[in-house]
Amino acid sequence: MSGIHINDKKVTWEECSSSVHNTFKAYNSKPSITLLPDLLQQIPIILYSGQYDLICNHWATEAMIDGMTWNNGTGFDFGNGTSSPKHLWIVDGESAGLIQSA
Template sequence: MADAYLNQHHVRQMLAAKGVPPTEERVWESCDKEVDNVLGHDVMKSVKSLVIDLLSYKPVLLYQGQWDAECGVGSNDAWIGALQWSGHGGFTAAPRRSG
């Protein structure tokens, strides 16, 4: 459904890079076959330890859209809440808000 929307001529015109007009040959693909062949094996590997390392070095913003079909809010909340890092207590005690 996203592919059909993003491939509409007027949408492609709005999203075109400056100076690069959209053409019929250039279409939106949710997942390019070549990219999938190269990176597909890496999809379900955890990067939890890398996030912990990043958190000890710099503040991190983890953004997720509420309608993300690949990684749901509940599952992301679970793994983020289980991270063991120095700021864990403050993070879990912080107020939550939406919008």
């Protein structure tokens, strides 16, 4: 806790704290999938999901994108029977995962 400057005598660390989750959950907040299509028409956005993240995993992110209509298409489908390919993401000469863009 000292590495992030938190007094561990006042704060007990929890892996999945409901108080943190509830603080981020605004009363009238909209799901991001309803906001992303309009944002994507104006600015590029990176959606990142870690391969080993159990809470926000890449399967959920891929499913959300696959079902989202944006920039006159759905998901990564180009509309002509093809879709955006996945490419290796290389960092310092080593594979760091896959990337896909449209």
